[in-house]
Amino acid sequence: xxxxxxxxxxxxxxxxxxxxxxxxxxxxxxxxxxxxxxxxxxxxxxxxxxxxxxxxxxxxxxxxxxxxxxxxxxxxxxxxxxxxxxxxxxxxxxxxxxxxxxxxxxxxxxxxxxxxxxxxxxxxxxxxxxxxxxxxxxxxxxxxxxxxxxxxxxxxxxxxxxxxxxxxxxxxxxxxxxxxxxxxxxxxxxxxxxxxxxxxxxxxxxxxxxxxxxxxxxxxxxxxxxxxxxxxxxxxxxxxxxxxxxxxxxxxxxxxxxxxxxxxxxxxxxxxxxxxxxxxxxxxxxxxxxxxxxxxxxxxxxxxxxxxxxxxxxxxxxxxxxxxxxxxxxxxxx
Amino acid sequence: xxxxxxxxxxxxxxxxxxxxxxxxxxxxxxxxxxxxxxxxxxxxxxxxxxxxxxxxxxxxxxxxxxxxxxxxxxxxxxxxxxxxxxxxxxxxxxxxxxxxxxxxxxxxxx
Numbered sequence: 001x002x003x004x005x006x007x008x009x010x011x012x013x014x015x016x017x018x019x020x021x022x023x024x025x026x027x028x029x030x031x032x033x034x035x036x037x038x039x040x041x042x043x044x045x046x047x048x049x050x051x052x053x054x055x056x057x058x059x060x061x062x063x064x065x066x067x068x069x070x071x072x073x074x075x076x077x078x079x080x081x082x083x084x085x086x087x088x089x090x091x092x093x094x095x096x097x098x099x100x101x102x103x104x105x106x107x108x109x110x111x112x113x114x115x116x117x118x119x120x121x122x123x124x125x126x127x128x129x130x131x132x133x134x135x136x137x138x139x140x141x142x143x144x145x146x147x148x149x150x151x152x153x154x155x156x157x158x159x160x161x162x163x164x165x166x167x168x169x170x171x172x173x174x175x176x177x178x179x180x181x182x183x184x185x186x187x188x189x190x191x192x193x194x195x196x197x198x199x200x201x202x203x204x205x206x207x208x209x210x211x212x213x214x215x216x217x218x219x220x221x222x223x224x225x226x227x228x229x230x231x232x233x234x235x236x237x238x239x240x241x242x243x244x245x246x247x248x249x250x251x252x253x254x255x256x257x258x259x260x261x262x263x264x265x266x267x268x269x270x271x272x273x274x275x276x277x278x279x280x281x282x283x284x285x286x287x288x289x290x291x292x293x294x295x296x297x298x299x300x301x302x303x304x305x306x307x308x309x310x311x312x313x314x315x316x317x318x319x320x321x322x323x324x325x326x327x328x329x330x331x332x333x334x
Numbered sequence: 335x336x337x338x339x340x341x342x343x344x345x346x347x348x349x350x351x352x353x354x355x356x357x358x359x360x361x362x363x364x365x366x367x368x369x370x371x372x373x374x375x376x377x378x379x380x381x382x383x384x385x386x387x388x389x390x391x392x393x394x395x396x397x398x399x400x401x402x403x404x405x406x407x408x409x410x411x412x413x414x415x416x417x418x419x420x421x422x423x424x425x426x427x428x429x430x431x432x433x434x435x436x437x438x439x440x441x442x443x444x
Contacts, residue, residue: 190415190418190419191415191418191419194411194412194415197411198408198411198412
């Protein structure tokens with residue numbers, strides 16, 4: 001099973017490199033994300049598979065399509081053949097293979113990774129943290145600082161996209177966006193009705209995943225992505241004006257910042273209450289309750305930031321798309 | 335009773351897998367976009383429904399059956415909608431369906 005999936009991954013990767021049409025490349029990237037998610041499921045890493053399916057197979061394909069609608073569909077052909085780069089890459093590959101030959105076998109019990117930290121997490125997690133999902137406890141408690149870095153990276157990406165793509169005339173353009181005539185426009189009837197039916201359930205599912213991360217696969221990242229996907233779907237079908245009535249640009253930016261602030265303030269609170277940075281034992285009188293409170297608040301922060309950043313990226317791309325381009329580059333109408 | 339459920343579920347899973355494979359063959363062999371779209375969407379939805387029913391038959395807890403039913407409902411709603419949207423987008427952008435000469439003459443004669 002692993003071999004079949006890895007072979008498919010290899011074939012899709014080669015196809016991605018060789019294809020010239022960027023639209024097809026985006027579809028192939030989504031397929032790559034789906035295959036990676038299945039591969040993670042066969043490796044018993046369900047949380048990671050969930051995140052990969054939501055991000056790689058879903059959102060990132062969508063954001064790339066929006067980017068293509070601005071840049072154009074054909075990849076420019078290379079002017080000259082870069083032989084030096086090929087030499088450097090081959091040399092690095094040979095060195096990597098040489099390094100891999102020394103690694104312990106996959107899943108061997110005497111490998112160092114299975115002997116130092118992992119047994120302590122697996123055995124002590126239930127007693128120290130008290131939630132069944134060990135992945136969440138490692139992510140949110142034992143390695144809270146690393147997750148803090150991840151959230152800051154996502155926030156920085158959102159700021160970067162916003163800084164690059166928003167221009168001074170974007171705000172005047174926003175006033176000129178012509179709203180669609182009425183929300184039950186005859187052209188798009190089927191998909192608008194289906195979206196209206198599904199939209200509350202998608203949001204509900206996002207909230208469920210957010211708060212269920214303690215007991216099953218889930219947590220802040222997946223929940224944020226699903227939430228942002230629902231809002232982006234609504235914005236695509238009903239127009240930006242309708243979507244910005246609820247989720248205006250400034251609200252989304254503020255929510256992104258609040259997410260990171262929540263996360264950091266939990267750490268500062270633990271410092272002020274006398275423990276280490278991100279040591280949740282000091283948050284409440286009972287250490288286990290303190291752990292639960294800490295995990296809840298930081299997952300909330302992560303979910304807020306991820307959802308808001310995805311929405312920032314999509315809205316920034318949309319603001320940039322002023323006039324429709326030439327025929328073969330225009331994103332096809334629905 | 336148990337072996338009957340196992341047998342039925344195995345049958346459903348096999349039929350579902352065969353339907354999906356036939357969908358893949360259809361996508362490969364048809365030469366027009368719209369027929370390919372039809373093959374992919376119908377067989378995907380039906381194959382997924384069969385596989386989910388097969389899984390429902392051998393699950394023992396009610397919560398698992400309920401979750402599978404919700405997934406089935408979602409698949410039944412979303413699958414045909416997306417294929418409809420794709421076909422409509424293709425038609426809007428000018429991709430004409432490939433009607434063979436004989437039926438085109440029959441249609442225009444009526």
